[in-house]
Every structure is written in C-alpha cells, then in structure tokens.
Amino acid sequence: xxxxxxxxxxxxxxxxxxxxxxxxxxxxxxxxxxxxxxxxxxxxxxx
Amino acid sequence: xxxxxxxxxxxxxxxxxxxxxxxxxxxxxxxxxxxxxxxxxxxxxxxxxxxxxxxxxxxxxxxxxxxxxxxxxxxxxxxxxxxxxxxxxxxxxxxxxxxxxxxxxxxxxxxxxxxxxxxxxxxxxxxxxxxxxxxxxxxxxxxxxxxxxxxxxxxxxxxxxxxxxxxxxxxxxxxxxxxxxxxxxxxxxxxxxxxxxxxxxxxxxxxxxxxxxxxxxxxxxxxxxxxxxxxxxxxxxxxxxxxxxxxxxxxxxxxxxxxxxxxxxxxxxxxxxxxxxxxxxxxxxxxxxxxxxxxxxxxxxxxxxxxxxxxxxxxxxxxxxxxxxxxxxxxxxxxxxxxxxxxxxxxxxxxxxxxxxxxxxxxxxxxxxxxxxxxxxxxxxxxxxxxxxxxxxxxxxxxxxxxxxxxxxxxxxxxxxxxxxxxxxxxxxxxxxxxxxxxxxxxxxxxxxxxxxxxxxxxxxxxxxxxxxxxxxxxxxxxxxxxxxxxxxxxxxxxxxxxxxxxxxxxxxxxxxxxxxxxxxxxxxxxxxxxxxxxxxx
Amino acid sequence: xxxxxxxxxxxxxxxxxxxxxxxxxxxxxxxxxxxxxxxxxxxxxxxxxxxxxxxxxxxxxxxxxxxxxxxxxxxxxxxxxxxxxxxxxxxxxxxxxxxxxxxxxxxxxxxxxxxxxxxxxxxxxxxxxxxxxxxxxxxxxxxxxxxxxxxxxxxxxxxxxxxxxxxxxxxxxx
Numbered sequence: 001x002x003x004x005x006x007x008x009x010x011x012x013x014x015x016x017x018x019x020x021x022x023x024x025x026x027x028x029x030x031x032x033x034x035x036x037x038x039x040x041x042x043x044x045x046x047x
Numbered sequence: 048x049x050x051x052x053x054x055x056x057x058x059x060x061x062x063x064x065x066x067x068x069x070x071x072x073x074x075x076x077x078x079x080x081x082x083x084x085x086x087x088x089x090x091x092x093x094x095x096x097x098x099x100x101x102x103x104x105x106x107x108x109x110x111x112x113x114x115x116x117x118x119x120x121x122x123x124x125x126x127x128x129x130x131x132x133x134x135x136x137x138x139x140x141x142x143x144x145x146x147x148x149x150x151x152x153x154x155x156x157x158x159x160x161x162x163x164x165x166x167x168x169x170x171x172x173x174x175x176x177x178x179x180x181x182x183x184x185x186x187x188x189x190x191x192x193x194x195x196x197x198x199x200x201x202x203x204x205x206x207x208x209x210x211x212x213x214x215x216x217x218x219x220x221x222x223x224x225x226x227x228x229x230x231x232x233x234x235x236x237x238x239x240x241x242x243x244x245x246x247x248x249x250x251x252x253x254x255x256x257x258x259x260x261x262x263x264x265x266x267x268x269x270x271x272x273x274x275x276x277x278x279x280x281x282x283x284x285x286x287x288x289x290x291x292x293x294x295x296x297x298x299x300x301x302x303x304x305x306x307x308x309x310x311x312x313x314x315x316x317x318x319x320x321x322x323x324x325x326x327x328x329x330x331x332x333x334x335x336x337x338x339x340x341x342x343x344x345x346x347x348x349x350x351x352x353x354x355x356x357x358x359x360x361x362x363x364x365x366x367x368x369x370x371x372x373x374x375x376x377x378x379x380x381x382x383x384x385x386x387x388x389x390x391x392x393x394x395x396x397x398x399x400x401x402x403x404x405x406x407x408x409x410x411x412x413x414x415x416x417x418x419x420x421x422x423x424x425x426x427x428x429x430x431x432x433x434x435x436x437x438x439x440x441x442x443x444x445x446x447x448x449x450x451x452x453x454x455x456x457x458x459x460x461x462x463x464x465x466x467x468x469x470x471x472x473x474x475x476x477x478x479x480x481x482x483x484x485x486x487x488x489x490x491x492x493x494x495x496x497x498x499x500x501x502x503x504x505x506x507x508x509x510x511x512x513x514x515x516x517x518x519x520x521x522x523x524x525x526x527x528x529x530x531x532x533x534x535x536x537x538x539x540x541x542x543x544x545x546x547x548x549x550x551x552x553x554x555x556x557x558x559x560x561x562x563x564x565x566x567x568x569x570x571x572x573x574x575x576x577x578x579x580x581x582x583x584x585x
Numbered sequence: 586x587x588x589x590x591x592x593x594x595x596x597x598x599x600x601x602x603x604x605x606x607x608x609x610x611x612x613x614x615x616x617x618x619x620x621x622x623x624x625x626x627x628x629x630x631x632x633x634x635x636x637x638x639x640x641x642x643x644x645x646x647x648x649x650x651x652x653x654x655x656x657x658x659x660x661x662x663x664x665x666x667x668x669x670x671x672x673x674x675x676x677x678x679x680x681x682x683x684x685x686x687x688x689x690x691x692x693x694x695x696x697x698x699x700x701x702x703x704x705x706x707x708x709x710x711x712x713x714x715x716x717x718x719x720x721x722x723x724x725x726x727x728x729x730x731x732x733x734x735x736x737x738x739x740x741x742x743x744x745x746x747x748x749x750x751x752x753x754x755x756x757x758x759x
Contacts, residue, residue: 009335009595012342022267026349030352038295038298043637044639253586297720335595335599360725361720372618380614444631445621449713453714517714524750534686
C-alpha cells in the first residue's frame with residue numbers, strides 16, 4: 001500500500017494545475033482588472 | 048553526483064558512497080538517439096542535444112550584438128565621451144534592449160528547457176519537427192527584427208509604445224519570435240508529458256526540472272500578452288486598425304515586458320540549484336520549501352508588471368497597490384527563500400566535504416577557481432542584494448514617484464538581469480561547452496577570472512546608474528545637458544561624475560563579456576574534443 | 586540532489602533555521618504591504634488616480650483658451666500663465682516642449698491637468714525629482730499644492746522621438 005501523498009505535494013506534482021493557476025491569477029488580477037479600469041475611465045469635461 | 052571531479056582541488060561530496068541515485072526507470076529513447084554522458088552518467092537525448100547547441104549558439108550571437116550595443120551606449124552616456132549621434136543612440140538602444148532582454152535570454156532559456164526536460168527526466172525530446180519549427184521561427188523573428196532596427200525603420204525603443212510607429216515587419220519579427228518560443232515551450236511541456244506517460248522516472252520531477260516548469264509557465268503568460276499586444280499593433284501599422292489605445296498598450300505590453308524577465312528569474316534560480324549541485328554536491332535542505340518558493344513565483348510574480356504603471360493615469364490605486372505588492376509581496380518571499388536555501392545547501396555540502404572550521408571556512412574553501420561556481424555565487428549576491436532590494440523599493444508607490452523613468456530603473460534591472468541572470472548563464476556555459484558540445488574550455492586561466500571581471504563591471508555600472516538616477520537623470524536620454532532646449536535644464540557635476548563612473552563600469556563589463564564570448568566560441572570550434580572520457584575537472 | 590528525482594514522500598514542513606527565516610521574511614513582507622496603502626493616504630504625494638479620456642484636439646483647444654485667459658508674460662517665446670488659486674491649470678506635453686510655463690502660488694491648491702496630443706511623454710519635475718507618466722488620450726488630474734518657491738525645470742523622461750532630449754518646461758512658484 002502506498003501512503004497517501006501530502007496535498008501540497010500533490011499540487012506541486014501537477015504541472016497542469018500549476019499552469020492553469022499561473023495563467024488565471026495574473027490574467028485576472030493584472031490584465032483583466034487593469035483593462036476594466038481603463039475602459040471605465042470617463043470622458044474629460046475640461047473645466 | 049559530480050563524478051567528473053575525479054581529481055578535484057577540493058574533496059567532493061559523497062566520495063565514499065553515493066546515496067543519491069537519479070531515480071530513473073527505463074528510458075523511452077529510440078535506438079541510437081541517446082548517449083550516456085561520460086562525466087555525469089546521465090542520459091543525453093541526441094535530438095535535444097542538437098537543439099540545445101543551436102539555441103545556445105544563437106543566444107551567444109545575440110549576446111555579442113547586444114554587447115557591442117551596450118559598449119556604444121555606455122560610451123554615449125559617459126558625458127565626456129558622448130560617442131553616438133542622437134539618431135544612432137536611440138537606434139542602438141532599441142537593438143540593445145531586444146537582443147539582450149529578449150533574444151539572448153530566451154534562446155538560452157529554450158536550450159535550458161530542452162536540457163532539463165530530457166536529460167534530468169531520462170526521456171526523449173517530444174518532437175524533433177516541432178523543435179525545428181520553433182527554432183526556425185525564432186531565428187527568422189530575431190533576424191527580421193534586427194534588420195528593421197539597423198535599417199532605421201524601427202527607432203521606437205524596445206517598448207515601442209503606441210502611437211510611436213515602426214515598420215510592420217518589426218512587429219512581425221517579434222510576433223514570429225514569440226510564436227517560435229511558444230512552440231518551443233509547448234514542446235517542453237509535451238516532453239514532460241511523455242516522460243510521465245512512459246514512466247521514465249519514479250515519483251516527482253527533480254527540483255531543477257520543477258524550476259524549468261516554473262519558467263515555462265511564466266513564459267506562457269508572457270507570450271500570451273505578447274500576442275495580445277503585438278498582433279493588434281501589427282495590424283495597426285498596416286492600417287487595418289485605426290488606433291491602439293496608448294494606456295491599454297502599456298498595460299498589456301508590460302505583461303510581456305516585465306513577465307519575460309520573470310522567466311529569467313525562474314530559470315536563473317534553477318541554474319543556481321543546478322550549479323550548486325554539480326560543483327559542490329549541494330542538495331536542497333527541504334524539497335517542499337524550495338518547490339514552495341517556485342510555486343509562489345508561478346502564482347504571484349507576474350503581477351509585478353504593474354510596477355511600470357505606478358504613475359500612469361487610468362488605473363486606480365487599489366489595482367496598483369495590490370499588484371505591485373505581488374499580492375502581499377509573496378513573490379518577494381519566494382526570492383528570500385531561495386536566497387537562503389541555495390547558500391545554505393552549499394554550506395551544508397561544504398561542511399560535509401570537511402570544511403567545518405569556524406563560521407566561514409565552508410565559504411573560504413569554496414571552489415572559487417571554478418568559473419561556474421564563482422559566477423553563480425556572485426549572481427546570487429548581485430541579484431539579491433542589489434537587484435532585489437532596488438526592485439522592491441522602486442516597486443512601492445511612494446518611491447516609484449521619485450524613480451519612474453530615471454536611471455534608477457535600468458540601474459535595478461542591470462543588477463537583476465545582467466548581474467543575476469546573464470552571469471548565472473555564463474557560469475552554466477562553462478559546463479554546457481564540455482558536456483553538451485563535448486569540447487574542453489580553452490584558456491582556462493582567463494575563464495577563471497572572467498566572472499569576476501564581468502561582475503565587477505556590471506556592479507559598478509548598475510550602482511552608479513542608480514546613483515545618477517537618484518539625482519533625477521532620465522533613462523533613455525541622449526543628452527542630459529539638454530542642449531538646444533527652449534528652456535534651460537540640466538544636472539550638476541555630481542550627476543555627471545556618476546555617469547562617468549557608470550561608463551567605466553560599462554567598459555569593464557563589456558571586456559568581461561567579450562572574454563566570455565571569445566572563450567566559448569574558440570572552445571566550441573577549436574577546443575580539444577572530449578570523446579569517451581569525462582571532462583577535466585575545474 | 587537538485588538534479589535527481591527526490592524520494593517518494595518528500596513533503597515535510599519547514600523546520601529549524603529555514604522555518605525561522607520564512608517566518609521573519611513573511612512578517613517583513615506583510616509590513617511592507619501595509620506600508621504602501623498607509624503612505625498612500627498619510628504621505629499625500631501619490632496621485633489619487635483621477636483621470637479621464639480626452640480627444641487630442643479638445644485638449645489642445647482647452648490649453649489655448651487657458652493660455653489666452655491667464656497669460657502674464659513670455660520667456661523665450663513660451664507663454665507664462667498664472668491661473669487663479671484653486672482653479673484648473675493645464676499643461677500640455679508635446680513633441681518637444683511642455684506648454685505653457687506655469688506660475689503658481691506657494692501654499693495654494695490647483696487641479697493640474699496633464700496630457701499629450703501626440704506620443705507618450707514623461708513629466709519629471711526637477712530638482713525634487715517627481716515623475717508622472719503622460720499617456721496620449723488621457724487627462725491626468727493632479728491636485729497639487731506647491732510647498733516651496735523657485736523655478737522648477739520639467740524634463741521629459743519618456744522617449745518621444747529624435748528631439749526628446751530638447752523637451753523641457755518650467756513651473757515657477759512664488
């Protein structure tokens with residue numbers, strides 16, 4: 001019987017899950033959030 | 048376990064009995080496509096070896112082009128010399144940025160990925176054809192981009208911020224290079240996939256492969272942003288799209304520009320672990336800690352691109368603070384962990400080697416005459432103490448406001464990318480040439496001093512660049528005397544002195560770089576062949 | 586060995602020196618993280634992020650009106666403009682000048698609009714070395730209060746073409 005592996009070891013042994021997380025986090029936190037901020041900038045009134 | 052150091056100047060670890068084994072099962076190579084390394088006993092896939100060689104050659108060619116540019120730029124920003132005209136200064140600066148930050152480093156990284164993906168997992172390269180497609184696209188991209196720059200059709204600097212426009216072929220060249228790189232990275236992922244499928248090893252991948260996977264994941268993020276920005280910009284330069292929003296360009300471009308340098312960080316740290324193992328027999332104290340630090344890179348380091356937008360309009364303070372802190376500085380934590388575990392593993396290995404006296408005998412008796420070791424150790428120190436600390440400080444909102452676009456920024460990244468990554472890759476080369484090109488390094492005494500010379504030059508340059516920047520001297524600027532300006536501006540003599548010392552550092556670093564290139568090129572073509580015997584110990 | 590496959594169950598929690606180091610580093614990271622938002626509010630020198638999109642032509646016309654309205658002099662052909670305290674002030678970064686010269690009063694607060702009708706430029710105020718990025722199509726509104734008097738040169742610190750090194754401007758504080 002093999003001992004069950006520690007969950008963190010299971011995460012680190014799974015490059016595909018890491019790839020997914022590594023893509024999703026920056027794409028949401030940096031790119032998507034940033035673009036939403038830029039596209040919601042209002043037109044200047046130039047008082 | 049460093050069996051190649053048969054008669055080393057220092058006692059090698061595990062000399063009595065090798066506790067560690069590669070942990071390999073049966074390989075999946077076809078007949079005649081693998082050799083066993085006479086030095087390390089590791090299996091080398093011959094297809095991978097070919098592509099490691101050609102990518103490494105292209106890397107060194109790019110380094111030479113970028114290096115000559117570096118010398119010209121250093122001699123222009125040295126006020127007493129002021130060599131180039133304004134037009135050529137910006138042209139050479141464009142070429143310097145792309146050849147160094149993109150071509151040299153990414154060619155080298157693809158070579159590293161092919162190496163760690165095959166040899167350390169006992170597997171064959173997934174696809175030879177794919178590797179060809181990747182390599183041809185990358186070379187074509189690099190050549191086209193360089194041609195456009197040198198023909199004066201792309202004086203837009205590396206960042207090519209819209210609406211500044213270059214010839215469409217300039218953008219096309221970068222797209223081809225990026226697509227080629229992405230295909231190479233996919234080939235790496237396919238390689239680790241077939242290794243797992245064919246059960247060529249038992250259990251988890253080695254730590255250095257894990258670092259390679261980290262670099263590859265970051266590369267995918269980089270290349271997606273590259274495609275996301277260069278394809279619209281290419282269409283815009285052809286007149287097919289009316290406008291590329293300047294702020295959105297900066298946002299997405301830095302998802303490429305800064306992230307590409309995080310590939311370097313991950314690859315460089317892997318090289319630290321690799322060289323620490325093959326030079327002194329270091330082993331990670333705790334696999335979970337080292338791998339955990341790489342995971343923090345994967346998850347958080349790419350948010351750092353926001354550092355470039357800290358004083359931009361359009362994005363809010365919440366976005367800036369969250370992202371520039373890498374989500375609570377968790378990626379900085381990762382670097383601090385590697386900065387502890389690598390020297391700690393070297394210390395433990397050295398103490399096992401018998402250098403146990405006092406606090407620092409392990410360090411004093413380290414193989415300082417082995418240029419791979421000295422390069423990697425100095426890389427660690429320069430990256431950590433100069434590059435890392437300046438990076439974290441410049442990346443805070445309050446300090447960025449006094450540092451944005453001054454010479455403090457290139458002062459920072461010359462410490463990370465040149466003093467860190469380039470120096471580590473130079474160290475790696477002193478094993479790549481004997482083990483992959485199977486040639487002895489020529490002029491060994493010169494090779495022994497090369498890392499010190501280069502490190503001294505680049506450290507001087509980076510520090511005085513930062514000092515000049517702290518007086519407000521702008522980066523990417525031909526004449527800080529502002530001659531011909533409508534309204535006078537300028538800097539006092541201290542700032543000019545800093546720029547002068549920076550120029551001297553640049554000349555010194557270029558000398559170190561030139562020696563490196565001469566040694567590697569002469570060794571690869573004319574060095575004594577290594578057949579059926581281990582390489583000579585450093 | 587970093588280059589060999591590790592033993593099957595390699596996961597163990599950090600211990601000893603490593604554990605202490607990680608804990609110290611993590612605490613330090615959290616302190617730095619909290620310092621940034623704290624100083625954003627307490628330090629009062631960061632942009633609040635007030636920005637709008639703007640058409641290049643509209644901004645040029647608004648700057649021209651601003652210059653006509655409040656012009657008080659000229660230096661080397663560049664108009665010197667003194668807006669009333671509390672008012673909106675305009676500064677245009679353009680290949681290759683900052684237009685116009687602004688004359689402000691110490692201790693008074695202004696809403697300074699900065700934009701560019703052509704390329705990216707860098708606003709770098711000397712000698713205190715305060716920098717903002719200027720992005721075409723965006724009107725960055727900085728609420729500023731000059732705290733010392735004198736003449737402060739502005740230099741451009743983002744590449745904007747061959748005349749980049751001649752791009753300067755001036756803010757006068759009285």
